[in-house]
Amino acid sequence: MTKKVLVAMSGGVDSSTAAFLLKQRGFEVVGATLKLWHPAEDKRRPGGCCSIDDISDARRVCHFIGIKHYVLNYEKAFKETVVKDFVEEYLAGRTPNPCIVCNEKIKFNMLLAKMRAVGFDCLATGHYARIGRAGGKFILKKGMDEAKDQSYVLYRLGQAELSSLLFPLGDYTKKEIRRIAIENKLPSAEKPESQEICFVDKDYGDFIRNYAGGGRKALKPGPIIDAQGKVLGRHKGIAFYTVGQRSGLNLSLPQAVYVTKIDPANNTLHVAGREGAYSKKALVDSLCWVSGKQPRLPMECLTKIRRLHPEALSVISKAGSKIEVSFKTPQHAVTPGQAAVFYKSGKVIGGGVISS
Numbered sequence: 562m563t564k565k566v567l568v569a570m571s572g573g574v575d576s577s578t579a580a581f582l583l584k585q586r587g588f589e590v591v592g593a594t595l596k597l598w599h600p601a602e603d604k605r606r607p608g609g610c611c612s613i614d615d616i617s618d619a620r621r622v623c624h625f626i627g628i629k630h631y632v633l634n635y636e637k638a639f640k641e642t643v644v645k646d647f648v649e650e651y652l653a654g655r656t657p658n659p660c661i662v663c664n665e666k667i668k669f670n671m672l673l674a675k676m677r678a679v680g681f682d683c684l685a686t687g688h689y690a691r692i693g694r695a696g697g698k699f700i701l702k703k704g705m706d707e708a709k710d711q712s713y714v715l716y717r718l719g720q721a722e723l724s725s726l727l728f729p730l731g732d733y734t735k736k737e738i739r740r741i742a743i744e745n746k747l748p749s750a751e752k753p754e755s756q757e758i759c760f761v762d763k764d765y766g767d768f769i770r771n772y773a774g775g776g777r778k779a780l781k782p783g784p785i786i787d788a789q790g791k792v793l794g795r796h797k798g799i800a801f802y803t804v805g806q807r808s809g810l811n812l813s814l815p816q817a818v819y820v821t822k823i824d825p826a827n828n829t830l831h832v833a834g835r836e837g838a839y840s841k842k843a844l845v846d847s848l849c850w851v852s853g854k855q856p857r858l859p860m861e862c863l864t865k866i867r868r869l870h871p872e873a874l875s876v877i878s879k880a881g882s883k884i885e886v887s888f889k890t891p892q893h894a895v896t897p898g899q900a901a902v903f904y905k906s907g908k909v910i911g912g913g914v915i916s917s
Contacts (some may be wrong), residue, residue: 564589565587565589565682565683565686566632566681566682567592567676567679567684568580568593568684568685569686569687570592570593570619570623570687570903571594571595571615571619572594572616572622572736572738572744572749572752573615573618573752574620574686574747574749575599575687575688575730575735576716576830577622577742577747577750578729578730578742579686579688579729579749579898580592580622580685581622581742582630582741584626584627585808590626591630592619592628592630592631593632593672594615594619594634595632595667595668596634596666597639597760597861597895598639598640598760599665601823607831612643614757614828618749619675619746619747622748622749624746624898625649625748632750632882633672635667635672637739638671639663639667639760640665642663642667643662643663643666643760644659644760644772644819646659646662647659648769648773649851651769651801652779652899653770653779654779654799654800655823655896655897655898656896656897656899657899658868658898659758659760660714661714661900662899664717664718665717668686669684669718671839672684673722673725673749675725683859684726684727684760685726685730686724686726686727687729688715688728689704689705689709689710689728689731689733689735690703690712690715690728690731691703691705691722691731691898692712692731693727693746698720698852698853699720699724699851700851700909701718701851702731702907702908703907703908704731705731705732705733706733706736708732709735711902712902712909713868713869713902714801715909716849716851716912717849717850717912719850719853735844766801771800773800777800778828779823780801780829782796782797783798783799785812785831785832786830786831787818787828787831788831793812793814793832794809796830799824799825799829799830802820803820803823803894803896804822804823804838804894804897805819806819807883810848817832817834817835818831818833818834819835819837819894820832821833823897833849837913839891839892840888840892841887841891842888843886843901843917844884845877845901846913846916847913847917848884848913849911849912849913855911856910858877858879859879860877860905860910861874862876862878862905863888863902864888865901865902865904866895866899866900867897872904873889873890874889874890876889883913883916885915895915897914897916898914899914900913901914901915905906
């Protein structure tokens with residue numbers, strides 16, 4: 562029996578080519594585009610995440626390859642989960658990753674549930690990652706293209722989700738996918754990459770200020786202090802900074818300094834020279850394990866602390882309800898709110914949110 566696959570289509574080249582490849586392989590394919598963020602009052606933006614133009618692009622691709630296309634309106638859920646988390650995390654002095662929250666709450670929760678409810682066998686996306694089997698368990702592996710690998714933002718996937726997912730692009734490089742799209746004249750073949758934070762125009766600070774209003778403590782100026790407690794200057798609001806940040810501090814000093822800690826309780830930024838911005842340890846909570854079970858600890862593995870940060874050799878061990886990550890070499894800008902994702906032999910073991 563031919564498998565029925567629902568493909569999440571953003572209108573970009575990756576998801577379009579994923580749908581095309583699955584159709585070529587004989588699957589019964591249907592495209593679905595999520596309407597997530599397109600505030601009518603925001604006149605500066607031609608469109609937000611899955612904007613009207615993106616929806617039209619996805620529809621054209623589906624028509625071109627001969628499959629049905631549907632639009633699902635998840636704007637309310639997106640605003641109440643992804644956008645709210647994004648703003649509240651910055652107000653709390655942390656730096657969130659909205660793509661991870663969107664994957665967990667929207668794509669691999671609501672959309673996966675919808676896929677099952679309407680009788681499809683699998684959900685497919687244009688992520689560069691791979692799914693395998695080992696020891697009777699599903700495993701999440703890095704994509705073949707190291708530069709494009711997106712397994713970092715998928716670490717919250719467990720056995721229930723992986724059993725119903727397809728990642729058709731995992732064995733390809735981005736260059737190969739673009740070539741396939743061009744050779745087969747897909748309407749989105751030449752479309753440029755989407756921006757990193759799909760619902761923010763240019764300045765995330767403006768977005769937070771407009772969304773939260775001006776009365777929040779984290780949006781008010783406060784002191785910038787060094788390791789000795791000396792006040793060096795004033796910041797414009799802790800929500801507008803992240804650990805490791807160097808620019809925008811407006812300090813006249815003989816050497817560059819970096820944000821090393823954000824203290825929301827005292828509305829204070831702590832700064833230090835470059836060496837002070839390195840950390841040998843991190844604590845991680847809100848843990849997820851791909852296998853569904855915590856591995857035997859302590860364990861040596863590779864840890865990635867941001868999507869574009871190189872993996873670092875480390876040992877992870879229990880620290881109460883959290884995991885302590887001990888890096889073999891100190892890492893620059895270990896940032897609360899970002900994910901720490903653990904890898905072994907190219908596989909995602911699990912991960913969590915850096916708390917300190």
